[in-house]
Amino acid sequence: MKKVNSDVAYDYIRKKIISGEYAPGNPLMTESLSSEIKVSRTPVREALYKLKGEGLVSISPRLGASVKKMDVKEFRETCELRLALEGHAAGLAAVNHSQADLREIRFALEAMRELTERIIAGKDETNFIDDLVREDVRFHVGIMTAANNDLMKREILRLNMVNRLMIGPLNIRQPAKTKAETDENRRRVLASHEEIYEAIARGDAGAAREAMEQHIQDIVEKTLHLISGSGRSETRQLSEEELAYSG
Amino acid sequence: MKKVNSDVAYDYIRKKIISGEYAPGNPLMTESLSSEIKVSRTPVREALYKLKGEGLVSISPRLGASVKKMDVKEFRETCELRLALEGHAAGLAAVNHSQADLREIRFALEAMRELTERIIAGKDETNFIDDLVREDVRFHVGIMTAANNDLMKREILRLNMVNRLMIGPLNIRQPAKTKAETDENRRRVLASHEEIYEAIARGDAGAAREAMEQHIQDIVEKTLHLISGSGRSETRQLSEEELAYSG
DNA sequence: AAGAGCTGTTATGTATACAAGTGCATCCTA
């Protein structure tokens, strides 16, 4: 598979969207992009169509392309999809996992356990938190892999990525929480992961699915709470014109 | 939303793929398509990218586009996805359904019951079978709608469409079955539908999901059996080059 | 005779010119 210009444009735009440099709603004009990437408009357009297929970009005829902007309804629907798929994947993982898969999941779990303890213990959080997130991802990816369904894995990862478009802009102003609250939260997450792992390890598909669904549900609810907490659910309901008015 | 040439090309190609006129593996050359549709190559290319996003077309750089060809692995993975989503949707439908939703589902079910009885009774199958299929679809669509998640509905419909690419070519040589067998089969399908409906009607999400999962599993197994029965599972494992050799 | 290399053909990838639609600012009118 040789790399052609449309792939270059694709990678370029995709990266900027994911990193947040191009925020949701940001118009993506073929001309400026083409001069920025130094390819012609044709491969840029093709890149935009590919990104549309992934759900990162929306295109409407004659009005051009823009970074996909999610409303709360769509966000919830995406979360529900993710819940369904990741829950099912956990069930499949319980049945289909290889020993190597299980090992990978266990390692991620153990790393998380240790990191969680250290963070709760208290000294120098920041570094460990990045590590914790990484291990969290490793845990979830491990399960998707163990489920032995590439299509499902790709789809879950895609949904996650799309969701980040919604969550990403929120990170800036998370409502402050007490350390006790976040610690309690971390313990809950860890406990969920342990429950999921146990179910998978003993091959109990039903329990694995239920535990995973509960886990995702927790995460989603926390996020939805964040959204309404930051007063965003209402703001997002505003139409284009209304938003323009306030600016 | 005005209709532009790339939409024309999109509709044209999509229709031909779904109808089977362009069979899986069929190369889709921009030049011939453009002269056929009477638009230039540019909108044709864009149409192909859109179709790729839907999973109906595969494109590889410099080698061009072709109608998506599924191997057994991918088919099974798609079915698993569909199982997960449609099962979950049934669960949601049990919780979220409106009275109108329920009515629609019940009507489809009742129509199917009557048609099944008539078909089993015996006179002039053909017409009724088309009707039966239509009501079957109506039943499933009704549940997706009742789940109140547009994204999920669209995704399930898309998966179904993609699956047809695999199943479609098979229809030609279905191994003959005795009428007793097909009748028994129809009764099973109807019983499944009734079970699903009852669970949804009484708001039992768990039961609705399980019944739906079982139902889809039945369908999938039947189809997979058909595939191996027609000696296709082995053929499809062959690589491009091997296939080219035999031709 | 088999295989490597060459060459012409064909289809794709890309750039660019042109057409056409959209939105905005300006200007005119009541």
Added chain:
DNA sequence: TAGGATGCACTTGTATACATAACAGCTCTT
């Protein structure tokens, strides 16, 4: 001054020309 018409600038959509990679058929060599 408010409302609407008009024209302009800009962007997208489309056609097309050109560059380049893949492929097929041929020849030449071993």
